[in-house]
Amino acid sequence: MPASPARSRPPRLWWLAVLVFALVLPQAAPAAGGGNISVSDDRGRSVELSEPAQRIVSLAPHLTELLFAVGAGDRIVATVAHADYPDAARSIPRVGTAAQLDLEGLLAASPDLVIAWGSGSPGTALERLEKLGITVYYSEPGDFAGIAADLRRLGRLAGQPERGVREARAFLNAVATLREEFGERPEVSVFYQVWDQPLMTVNDGHLIGEAIRLCRGQNVFGHLDSLVPRPGLETVIAADPEAIVSGGPGEDREDWLEAWRDWNQLTAVQRDNLFFIPPSLLQRHTPRLADGTRMLCEALELARERRAGPRR
Amino acid sequence: MLGAGAVASVLSSVMLGSVNLPARDVASVFFGEGSALARLLVLELRLPRTLAAFATGGLLAVAGALMQVLLRNPLADPYVLGISGGAAVGALLTMISGLGLAWISGSAFAGALLSTLIVFGLAHGTGSWTPTRLLLTGVVVAAGWGAVITFLLAVRPSPELPGMLYWLMGDLAHARGNVLPWLTLIVIVGLALPLGRSLNVLARGPLQAAVLGVSVRRLEWTVYLLAALVTAVAVTTAGTIGFVGLIIPHMLRLVIGNDQRLLLPASALAGGILLTLADTLARTVIAPEQLPVGVITAMLGVPVFLYLLYRSRT
Numbered sequence: 001m002p003a004s005p006a007r008s009r010p011p012r013l014w015w016l017a018v019l020v021f022a023l024v025l026p027q028a029a030p031a032a033g034g035g036n037i038s039v040s041d042d043r044g045r046s047v048e049l050s051e052p053a054q055r056i057v058s059l060a061p062h063l064t065e066l067l068f069a070v071g072a073g074d075r076i077v078a079t080v081a082h083a084d085y086p087d088a089a090r091s092i093p094r095v096g097t098a099a100q101l102d103l104e105g106l107l108a109a110s111p112d113l114v115i116a117w118g119s120g121s122p123g124t125a126l127e128r129l130e131k132l133g134i135t136v137y138y139s140e141p142g143d144f145a146g147i148a149a150d151l152r153r154l155g156r157l158a159g160q161p162e163r164g165v166r167e168a169r170a171f172l173n174a175v176a177t178l179r180e181e182f183g184e185r186p187e188v189s190v191f192y193q194v195w196d197q198p199l200m201t202v203n204d205g206h207l208i209g210e211a212i213r214l215c216r217g218q219n220v221f222g223h224l225d226s227l228v229p230r231p232g233l234e235t236v237i238a239a240d241p242e243a244i245v246s247g248g249p250g251e252d253r254e255d256w257l258e259a260w261r262d263w264n265q266l267t268a269v270q271r272d273n274l275f276f277i278p279p280s281l282l283q284r285h286t287p288r289l290a291d292g293t294r295m296l297c298e299a300l301e302l303a304r305e306r307r308a309g310p311r312r
Numbered sequence: 313m314l315g316a317g318a319v320a321s322v323l324s325s326v327m328l329g330s331v332n333l334p335a336r337d338v339a340s341v342f343f344g345e346g347s348a349l350a351r352l353l354v355l356e357l358r359l360p361r362t363l364a365a366f367a368t369g370g371l372l373a374v375a376g377a378l379m380q381v382l383l384r385n386p387l388a389d390p391y392v393l394g395i396s397g398g399a400a401v402g403a404l405l406t407m408i409s410g411l412g413l414a415w416i417s418g419s420a421f422a423g424a425l426l427s428t429l430i431v432f433g434l435a436h437g438t439g440s441w442t443p444t445r446l447l448l449t450g451v452v453v454a455a456g457w458g459a460v461i462t463f464l465l466a467v468r469p470s471p472e473l474p475g476m477l478y479w480l481m482g483d484l485a486h487a488r489g490n491v492l493p494w495l496t497l498i499v500i501v502g503l504a505l506p507l508g509r510s511l512n513v514l515a516r517g518p519l520q521a522a523v524l525g526v527s528v529r530r531l532e533w534t535v536y537l538l539a540a541l542v543t544a545v546a547v548t549t550a551g552t553i554g555f556v557g558l559i560i561p562h563m564l565r566l567v568i569g570n571d572q573r574l575l576l577p578a579s580a581l582a583g584g585i586l587l588t589l590a591d592t593l594a595r596t597v598i599a600p601e602q603l604p605v606g607v608i609t610a611m612l613g614v615p616v617f618l619y620l621l622y623r624s625r626t
Contacts, residue, residue: 081601094600100478100485102600104353108331124486132356 039153042118042140049135052159053113057106060098060117063139064089065286067115069167070151072158078109085280085288101125107132113157115139141285143210148172151287167287174290175214182215182297188304190217191241191268194283195248196256198230208282211289215297217243237263243303244268245296247279271306275299314581318366321588325362326354328592330599364549365484365591365605366584367493369556371546373583374500376557377576378539381515382532383443390543390557393450397457398427399547400480404464407476417548424544427453432536482553482606484591496545500538501580507534508573515570553606555613556583562620586612 037049055077058064064083067076073088081097083089095109096102098120106114111134116126118140130136137157141147148168155164190212194200202208204222212219220239221229244266246256257274260266268274277299281292327338333350340346341354375390382388391397402423406415435449461480479486504511510531513521518528546553560583561575568574590608597603 096600096602100602102330102602103357103485104329104331104595105600107352107357108349110349122485128356132352 037156039137039156041138041153042146042150043138045138047135047137047157049113049157053111053135053157055109055111056113056115056158057095057109057111058083058115059101059121061085061089062284062286063115063117064092065284065288066139066147066150066154067158069287070155070158070164071160072154075158077111078106085286103128107134113137115154141207142205143207144172144175144289147285147287147289150285171287171290175293178290178293178297179214182301185216185301186304187216187218188300189220189239189242190300191220191236191239191244193244193246193248193256194228196246196259199233199236200228200230203227203229207285207289211282211293211296214293215300217296217300237266240267242267242271243273243275243300245275245277245299247277247282251278251280271303273299273303273306275302314578314585317585318581321585321592322362322366325365325588325592326358328596329353329358330595330602360490361484361487361591362588364487364490364493365588367490367497368484368487368546368550368553369583369585369587369590370497370580371493371500371542371583372553372556372587373560373579374497374504374576375539375542375546376583377561377572377579378504378535378542379557380561381511381572382535382539383447384515384517385443385447386562387558388447389554390539390546391454391552391554392447393431393540394427394454394457395424395540395543396547396552397454397461398423398425398430399544400552401457401460401464402426403479404461404476408464420548421544424547425540427457428537428540428544432540478604479551481604482551482609483604484550484594485602485604487550490549493545493549496542497580500542501577503538504576505573507531508571508576511535511572512570515572551604551606553587553609555609555617556587559613559616559620560586562617566620 037052038046040046053072054075056067056072056075058067058076058079060080061083064073064076064079065085067073068086068089073086076089076092078095079089079092080101081094083092083094093105093109094102095105098117099122101122103125106129114126114129114134114136116136116138118138126136137153139150139154141150148171151168151171152161152164155161155167158164192201192208192212194202194208201221202219203224203226204210204213204219206227209219209222212222220236220241221231224231244257244260246254248256254276257276260274261269263269275296277292277295281288281295327333327335331353333353337346337350338354341351346354372390376388379388379390379392380386383392399420400423402419402421403416405423406419411419431446431450431453434453435446465476510521510526513524513526514528514531514535518532521531522528543557561579564575564578564582568578587605587609590612591605594603594605594608597608
């Protein structure tokens with residue numbers, strides 16, 4: 001289900017609210033530290049632990065990354081395939097893939113907390129885990145603020161409340177800096193390519209859509225209803241975006257961008273505004289998103305500079 | 313012999329898993345002892361799944377045997393009448409509309425029954441129904457469901473998509489509860505046994521059956537509804553698992569002959585054995601990764617079936 005889109009809001013006030021929250025939390029956390037830890041997850045359920053989790057199972061690569069970010073990496077006793085960042089994550093035992101869990105292996109790891117991916121983890125399996133009395137936290141960050149919120153909550157669950165708050169603040173700071181730097185720049189029309197066959201992009205409600213807006217990009221398919229629309233090649237050419245940004249098919253493979261060079265009537269091709277951003281920086285809901293967004297903003301800035309420059 | 317095989321298959325399925333438990337630990341669980349982990353793995357995960365696998369396999373094989381009598385076509389399988397397609401569309405619609413998991417079983421079952429009624433209504437029509445007509449109607453309706461599935465997946469890729477694909481391939485990880493399949497299996501074998509004699513006659517042809525005093529129309533209706541119901545329960549439990557309903561009745565017919573009174577209960581046992589073993593393989597072959605069991609049954613089923621076909625040529 002599409003996450004509720006983060007509509008534009010008065011950035012200053014919003015930032016202030018986060019700051020106040022961030023300042024209040026560290027004081028609140030130790031007070032609660034003696035007794036129960038209780039946070040509400042991204043489904044609005046209340047997740048309660050009597051003491052910080054010692055044995056955590058993370059059910060998606062980006063969740064593993066979030067846990068490492070709040071300093072709880074050494075408490076992860078099992079994760080799923082493709083959890084490859086940071087390097088230490090590669091040696092954690094696996095219990096299946098994000099979509100297909102090995103329940104036996106998971107239970108054998110005797111976790112006291114399972115971090116599930118709200119829209120990616122298999123529902124039946126999690127239902128069974130909950131029935132067996134295992135505490136499950138559902139994560140589904142839909143925007144920048146959602147990632148910060150997950151960092152804070154995971155920090156508390158894993159006994160690292162200050163670290164969680166610190167990381168959340170650092171992430172939001174990085175985003176705010178980008179907003180300050182690029183928020184007033186002229187718009188650049190952008191096509192973001194998630195996949196090539198079929199062509200897939202994102203709309204404004206998607207987290208990548210939010211990153212594009214932050215960089216003052218104007219997503220040519222942002223208005224579509226579907227979170228991940230599949231536009232035809234014709235519509236992309238008709239939209240004639242000023243820049244084409246792609247993240248695939250691998251961390252360092254730019255094949256998809258090369259394919260666009262055949263369409264040399266496109267403004268993006270004529271001005272060489274074909275930009276590659278490693279998918280793990282922009283497509284994973286982790287603090288590294290700030291780095292990916294910076295790359296995106298700088299790419300679009302380059303596109304602005306090329307407006308004035310000599311033709312080809 | 314099949315009984316011993318059944319016990320052996322269930323035992324092996326409970327013993328083996330992606331986590332290595334010594335046989336002694338597993339055994340002690342059944343005497344009310346054993347470590348908490350062993351109890352958890354065996355009683356909460358392996359045993360329910362094994363029982364679901366056995367019952368589903370039995371149901372599929374019985375449904376296959378019934379369909380082959382009904383259509384007088386050895387190539388008939390439980391899905392030939394579009395039942396699995398209807399179930400898949402029902403389940404997909406539930407996922408897309410965002411209703412809870414609890415609704416998926418119900419809507420899959422409704423989809424399966426709807427498909428059954430469509431096929432039967434169309435094939436029945438006003439005139440007489442022939443096996444060929446029923447078969448063709450089923451094949452076309454199944455193709456229609458396939459198109460609807462593709463359409464739904466294309467316009468609304470659901471976050472549950474990977475899970476859905478596993479379900480379409482047949483996967484016991486989604487099996488919840490095994491009371492319904494077991495109940496159905498016991499009832500169906502109990503019901504089919506008294507019908508055995510008439511079924512034997514029907515298998516020789518409707519004319520002969522009519523001459524011998526069997527009410528062909530009513531028998532065919534009964535068999536059709538039973539088979540459809542059984543398939544619907546199986547599909548709802550574990551998705552579309554291929555080949556069990558096709559090869560088990562076939563192989564047994566070669567061994568014990570075409571006496572339905574023997575063939576139906578034997579199919580139930582042999583189908584249960586096959587699916588239990590296949591699911592054990594699916595859980596352990598590339599552990600910790602899990603395979604959908606439909607992949608295993610297809611890999612076993614295709615060569616066996618081709619061999620049977622090849623041999624029957626000479």
